[in-house]
Amino acid sequence: MKSTKLNGSSGYMLFESLIALAMVSISLYVLIPHSVQFFTTLKAAGAEVAYWRVAQDQMQVIAEGGSPIGSQASGGLLFITTWNPETAQLVVNGGDGTERVEVHAEEIQTEGP
Structure with missing residues (x-):
């Protein structure tokens, strides 16, 4: 491509550099x-996985006849769990919301060692 001298200036400007700058600018734009949305979705999915991990651990303890742990950390969040045996409801409260899980301990099959 041919370089041209701009009017009233002492230097030359390459059209290739302008095209490259435009492509980089459009790519960043x-x-x-999309990358911000991806990382936001990834963080939310990580928190949801941590909720279900805590709920599964607590359901396993309940199914084995124990009492659930009051507080547990998972995925960088602190979770507080409450168990109501009359309604068979396990409530997991985390750092960014509440997840309610209904558990029927008699339906959960546990395997012995």
Whole structure:
């Protein structure tokens, strides 16, 4: 491609560099919102997995006849669990919301060692 001297300036400007700058700018304009959304979704999914991990651990303890642990840390969040045996309801309260899980301990099969 031919370089041209701009009017009233002492230097030359390459059109290739302008095209490259435009491509990089457009790429950043398109990719940055998608990457922010990706990391936000990833963080929310990690918190949801941590909720279910705690709920599963507590359900296993309940099914084996024990009492659930009052507080437990998982995935960088502190979870407080409460168990109501009359309604068979396990409530897991975490750092960013509440997850309610209904558990029927008689339906859970446990395997012995």
